[in-house]
Amino acid sequence: MLPHPQELPVIDKAPLCASERKMLRQRALLLSVALWAFMMVLIWYIGTIAGSGRVAPSQLWALRAFWMASRFALGWLIFLALERVVSRSAVNPLAALVGLVTVFGVLHTILNTVLFAWLAQVEVDSGSIVSASFYWLHFQLAWGILIYTLVMGARAKAEREARSRAQREAQGAQLEALKFQVHPHFLFNTLGAVSSLIGEGRYAKAEEAVRKLAVFLRNGLRRDAHDDVSLTQELADLEVYLAIERIRFEGRFDFTIELDDTVADASIPSFLLQPLLENSVKYAVARSVEPVTIVLRARSEGSWIVIELVDDGPGPGGQTGLGTGERNVRSRLEARFGNDVQFETGGLGDGAGRTNGYRCYLRFPYEAHTA
Numbered sequence: 001m002l003p004h005p006q007e008l009p010v011i012d013k014a015p016l017c018a019s020e021r022k023m024l025r026q027r028a029l030l031l032s033v034a035l036w037a038f039m040m041v042l043i044w045y046i047g048t049i050a051g052s053g054r055v056a057p058s059q060l061w062a063l064r065a066f067w068m069a070s071r072f073a074l075g076w077l078i079f080l081a082l083e084r085v086v087s088r089s090a091v092n093p094l095a096a097l098v099g100l101v102t103v104f105g106v107l108h109t110i111l112n113t114v115l116f117a118w119l120a121q122v123e124v125d126s127g128s129i130v131s132a133s134f135y136w137l138h139f140q141l142a143w144g145i146l147i148y149t150l151v152m153g154a155r156a157k158a159e160r161e162a163r164s165r166a167q168r169e170a171q172g173a174q175l176e177a178l179k180f181q182v183h184p185h186f187l188f189n190t191l192g193a194v195s196s197l198i199g200e201g202r203y204a205k206a207e208e209a210v211r212k213l214a215v216f217l218r219n220g221l222r223r224d225a226h227d228d229v230s231l232t233q234e235l236a237d238l239e240v241y242l243a244i245e246r247i248r249f250e251g252r253f254d255f256t257i258e259l260d261d262t263v264a265d266a267s268i269p270s271f272l273l274q275p276l277l278e279n280s281v282k283y284a285v286a287r288s289v290e291p292v293t294i295v296l297r298a299r300s301e302g303s304w305i306v307i308e309l310v311d312d313g314p315g316p317g318g319q320t321g322l323g324t325g326e327r328n329v330r331s332r333l334e335a336r337f338g339n340d341v342q343f344e345t346g347g348l349g350d351g352a353g354r355t356n357g358y359r360c361y362l363r364f365p366y367e368a369h370t371a
Contacts, residue, residue, distance in 0.1 A: 066115075070108060078104065079147055097148050098141070105140035106133045187217070189278075193248040205247050212244045228267040228336075230369040231298060231305075235259070238296075241274055245281050253285045253292040260299040267369035268305075269332050275325030276309050276360045284313020284358060305366045312357040315347040326360070337364045 078100045113124060113132050190213050197206035219237055229237075235257060242255055277294070285292045297308045326345055333341040342363035348356055 066112075070112075078144070079151075093152070094148060097144050101140050101144040102137065105137055109133045109136045187213075189282075190244055193244075197247070209244050209247045212240060212247070216240045216244065227270050228367075228369060229270045230264070231259070231266040231268050232264050234268050234270065234273060235296075237271060238273060238277055241277065245285075249281065249285050251291070252288075253281070253294060256293070256295045258295065258297040262300045263298050263305045263366065265368050266298075266305045267367040269336050272329060272332055273307070273309065275328055279323065279325050279360075280309065280311045280313070280358065283316065284311040288313050300366060301363070303366055304363050307362040309360040310348070310357060312348075315356060315358055329360075329362075333362065333364055340365055 078097070081096070081100055109132050110129055113129055190209065194206045194209050194213075197203075197209065216237070219240065245253075273296070277296075280292075280294050284294070292311055292313045294309070294311045297306075297310070299306050326343075330341075330343045333343060342361070344359075344361040346359060348359055
């Protein structure tokens with residue numbers, strides 16, 4: 001069973017890479033310095049540290065430096081603790097942050113208040129300490145919320161990128177599986193044709209078929225499952241494939257391309273159309289005693305590209321539903337463009353209730369191919 005790109009592993013607490021962690025810490029450092037430097041200027045301006053002038057200028061500046069350094073160091077420790085909680089702990093990070101900021105912030109305020117009172121040689125009562133603690137707790141919690149937003153924003157970004165990588169890997173696995181369904185099927189048919197040519201003594205034709213097969217497989221195997229090609233390149237690859245089929249069914253079919261120039265550079269998954277063309281050869285050319293005409297049309301419809309492959313062979317007969325090749329094409333389209341695609345197949349009527357020919361219809365978003 002092929003993996004579906006929507007069936008992704010749960011991405012829980014995706015780890016930050018070294019560069020992301022470094023950038024996050026730099027931003028937290030800059031934010032902390034800016035905030036507490038502003039608070040330092042505010043304290044100096046309103047005179048809450050200068051007090052009544054009882055503290056010597058040298059001691060006052062030393063106290064300011066201690067307040068700033070200790071506040072920054074405490075904030076940095078809280079940031080590292082929050083980083084660890086978010087990455088490895090089951091504890092709610094917001095609750096952990098509020099608890100850490102409240103406990104250590106209050107202790108820091110008490111220490112600074114007592115130290116200032118000792119230097120100013122004034123008494124400080126418990127009410128003043130409680131009031132100062134609540135006053136500074138507002139700023140401390142505001143800083144904590146800013147840091148929390150920064151950390152969780154970085155974490156959310158990492159999880160989105162991890163989920164995106166997981167989705168790309170799932171799509172890659174699916175596309176690889178689909179791709180390797182195509183080549184063995186075609187390879188089996190071609191080698192069977194080469195064997196028949198050798199059995200009939202048509203050695204030159206068999207050698208030519210092998211050379212064409214080598215070109216076709218080389219073009220296919222050198223491309224990654226994620227690779228898109230331009231519609232022009234896709235049609236060129238189809239010509240290589242048809243060169244092999246013309247050796248098998250010499251003179252039994254004509255192939256015509258009607259290409260709108262506006263979609264020549266459209267991006268399309270590589271070898272998307274080959275299974276459909278192979279079906280036309282297998283079910284129209286091989287089963288018909290009359291020459292078969294196969295027409296491929298590509299045109300634009302607004303922001304969409306429409307591709308039709310039509311043959312005038314005997315039709316699908318009693319076959320119902322999609323075959324392996326058609327399911328493969330639809331799955332690759334959905335893996336590449338999501339549900340924003342339309343894929344239809346069916347026999348064509350001759351006006352008298354009989355089927356005469358077969359049609360494949362593809363419609364998907366137009367994207368210009370870039371090399």
